[in-house]
Amino acid sequence: MSDFRVLKKHFRVWRRLSFLAIGSYLSSRIDSATFLLGKLIRFGFFLLLIVSIFRFTKTMAGYTQYEVILFYLTFNLIDVFAQAFFRGIYLFKNDVLRGNFDYVLSKPVNALFYSMSRLTDILDIVFLVPIVLLIAYTTWRLPAPVTAANVFLYLLFLCTGMLIVLGIHILSASVTIWVIESENFIWLYRETMTVGRFPPEIFSAPVRFVFTFFLPIILIVAFPAKGLLGLLSGPWILFALAYAVAFFFLCLALWRVSLKKYSSASS
Amino acid sequence: MPAIEVVDLVKVYETYRKRPGLLGSLRGLFHRERIYTAAVNGISFSIDEGELVGFLGPNGAGKTTTLKVLSGILYPTGGDAKVLGHVPARRQKEYQKQFALVMGQKNQLWWDLPARESILLNKEIYEIPDGEFDRILGELSDLLEIGDILDFPVRKLSLGQRMKCELVAALIHNPKVLLLDEPTIGLDVVAQKNIRDFIRRYNREKKTTVLLTSHYMEDISQLCERVIILDAGRIIFDGRLDELIRTYAPQKVLTVTFAEGMPAESRFERYGELIEFGPYKAVMRVPRERIKQVAAQLLASDFPVDDILISEVAVDEVVREIFQTRAGKG
Numbered sequence: 047m048s049d050f051r052v053l054k055k056h057f058r059v060w061r062r063l064s065f066l067a068i069g070s071y072l073s074s075r076i077d078s079a080t081f082l083l084g085k086l087i088r089f090g091f092f093l094l095l096i097v098s099i100f101r102f103t104k105t106m107a108g109y110t111q112y113e114v115i116l117f118y119l120t121f122n123l124i125d126v127f128a129q130a131f132f133r134g135i136y137l138f139k140n141d142v143l144r145g146n147f148d149y150v151l152s153k154p155v156n157a158l159f160y161s162m163s164r165l166t167d168i169l170d171i172v173f174l175v176p177i178v179l180l181i182a183y184t185t186w187r188l189p190a191p192v193t194a195a196n197v198f199l200y201l202l203f204l205c206t207g208m209l210i211v212l213g214i215h216i217l218s219a220s221v222t223i224w225v226i227e228s229e230n231f232i233w234l235y236r237e238t239m240t241v242g243r244f245p246p247e248i249f250s251a252p253v254r255f256v257f258t259f260f261l262p263i264i265l266i267v268a269f270p271a272k273g274l275l276g277l278l279s280g281p282w283i284l285f286a287l288a289y290a291v292a293f294f295f296l297c298l299a300l301w302r303v304s305l306k307k308y309s310s311a312s313s
Numbered sequence: 314m315p316a317i318e319v320v321d322l323v324k325v326y327e328t329y330r331k332r333p334g335l336l337g338s339l340r341g342l343f344h345r346e347r348i349y350t351a352a353v354n355g356i357s358f359s360i361d362e363g364e365l366v367g368f369l370g371p372n373g374a375g376k377t378t379t380l381k382v383l384s385g386i387l388y389p390t391g392g393d394a395k396v397l398g399h400v401p402a403r404r405q406k407e408y409q410k411q412f413a414l415v416m417g418q419k420n421q422l423w424w425d426l427p428a429r430e431s432i433l434l435n436k437e438i439y440e441i442p443d444g445e446f447d448r449i450l451g452e453l454s455d456l457l458e459i460g461d462i463l464d465f466p467v468r469k470l471s472l473g474q475r476m477k478c479e480l481v482a483a484l485i486h487n488p489k490v491l492l493l494d495e496p497t498i499g500l501d502v503v504a505q506k507n508i509r510d511f512i513r514r515y516n517r518e519k520k521t522t523v524l525l526t527s528h529y530m531e532d533i534s535q536l537c538e539r540v541i542i543l544d545a546g547r548i549i550f551d552g553r554l555d556e557l558i559r560t561y562a563p564q565k566v567l568t569v570t571f572a573e574g575m576p577a578e579s580r581f582e583r584y585g586e587l588i589e590f591g592p593y594k595a596v597m598r599v600p601r602e603r604i605k606q607v608a609a610q611l612l613a614s615d616f617p618v619d620d621i622l623i624s625e626v627a628v629d630e631v632v633r634e635i636f637q638t639r640a641g642k643g
Contacts, residue, residue: 065430066423066431070426145418154410
């Protein structure tokens with residue numbers, strides 16, 4: 047089958063899965079509305095906190111108010127994007143435990159793709175719109191002018207950041223297959239990601255080292271923002287690109303191994 | 314060429330023994346005792362195209378594991394398995410489009426939504442053209458007599474209706490091989506019969522190769538001419554159902570009905586092994602070679618015999634006895 051046909055097929059499957067997810071959401075309207083409201087409140091309050099802090103200081107770790115807001119919005123963009131499109135992983139443990147993953151494995155569809163996108167979160171997709179608009183506004187309010195190269199680096203590191211996040215989700219699914227009782231891996235990622243809400247310079251050097259090389263939250267969130275602000279040097283750019291690609295393929299290899307180890311739930 | 318060919322198949326599961334109590338849990342953090350269980354232990358069989366074969370065995374015999382290996386869900390530990398010339402463990406899309414798996418205890422339908430939505434999802438997954446999809450869906454709906462239940466949320470359906478929808482979802486791509494793992498489990502007798510009738514008709518009309526596991530003997534005896542009996546991961550019988558009965562049931566069942574009166578129970582003991590004795594009926598087991606002679610003796614006796622019926626021992630009784638004997642030996 048040609049690559050284009052495979053891509054087309056998977057797009058059609060994703061579209062159908064999204065319709066199913068939207069159908070499920072619409073069947074529980076009150077639940078969905080409170081979920082969205084909760085997200086907006088959490089998002090708004092943290093933004094308000096940043097604005098409040100800057101009533102008492104002009105900079106935070108050398109960054110101005112709008113620069114700090116850019117880090118926060120970039121964190122939200124990546125976090126919400128992952129939740130919108132990879133939400134299926136949150137159901138993965140249940141699918142494995144109940145044996146429903148057996149059906150996925152027996153069908154002519156990429157099992158990883160299916161498991162990740164089996165619950166596209168339409169509410170998070172809706173939430174992405176104000177985030178993107180706020181990023182555009184914040185970029186316009188930045189103290190230094192933003193060049194086309196900076197915008198390119200921002201988009202490039204958003205992609206590499208998403209690649210690492212995708213890798214983490216694959217790792218989480220692999221761990222679930224290996225150690226079925228574990229579902230906390232993905233929550234470890236979610237909690238750790240909150241580190242990226244602020245510029246990394248507020249942390250000490252050892253903490254930054256850990257969050258760059260071992261738990262690469264700084265690569266995921268801070269690098270796009272720094273790219274937009276023109277603060278990244280050539281070697282760091284190359285390192286981040288190499289890290290993202292290597293990390294992703296390592297996670298993919300682990301997934302393949304874990305599929306061989308899959309023992310299925312007993313009937 | 315056989316549709317399914319299995320040679321020396323082995324599947325070993327690795328698990329951990331968990332000690333009880335808090336201390337056991339703490340110990341488990343540092344040291345876990347690994348346990349290896351051979352769910353399937355060197356089995357071989359082959360199934361021809363269009364055959365409908367029953368897999369029988371007690372819990373843990375290896376039936377479901379074999380089905381999961383054949384559907385590519387599990388990697389075998391050893392041996393070979395081929396279905397339609399494909400190695401299932403490779404999970405090739407070409408193979409996955411040619412078989413279907415239905416598990417009575419699991420579901421592939423989306424719970425909150427009408428079954429039609431899940432079937433449409435399978436249409437995309439199996440890349441079924443619109444015209445073909447409509448035709449197959451129409452055929453299956455007619456065969457299963459499901460009317461408009463495809464448009465009701467799955468959670469609102471009865472178990473029998475849900476199983477029918479599961480079958481539609483599984484068969485929408487017109488598979489050549491159908492693997493059924495306890496498709497009638499939990500269903501009432503009417504629903505069981507409906508599903509059985511459908512499987513029989515589908516197998517005959519489509520010439521689909523069917524491998525069926527079930528705990529209900531009725532499913533196997535009504536549908537399968539050939540059975541494979543598994544116990545502790547090994548095949549203990551592979552052949553025709555009537556052959557199974559001849560091999561494992563050296564006796565036949567003789568039922569005598571009396572028109573009146575009641576002869577003393579002790580008077581029947583010399584004819585065979587008495588298994589039921591009621592006011593107007595005596596049921597006994599008699600060795601095959603003596604059955605005609607005993608029947609003739611009863612008719613010629615002074616018993617008020619109204620009717621005599623000679624039948625085979627019920628299949629489930631035969632199978633139960635096989636497993637009880639083996640468990641006793643074990």
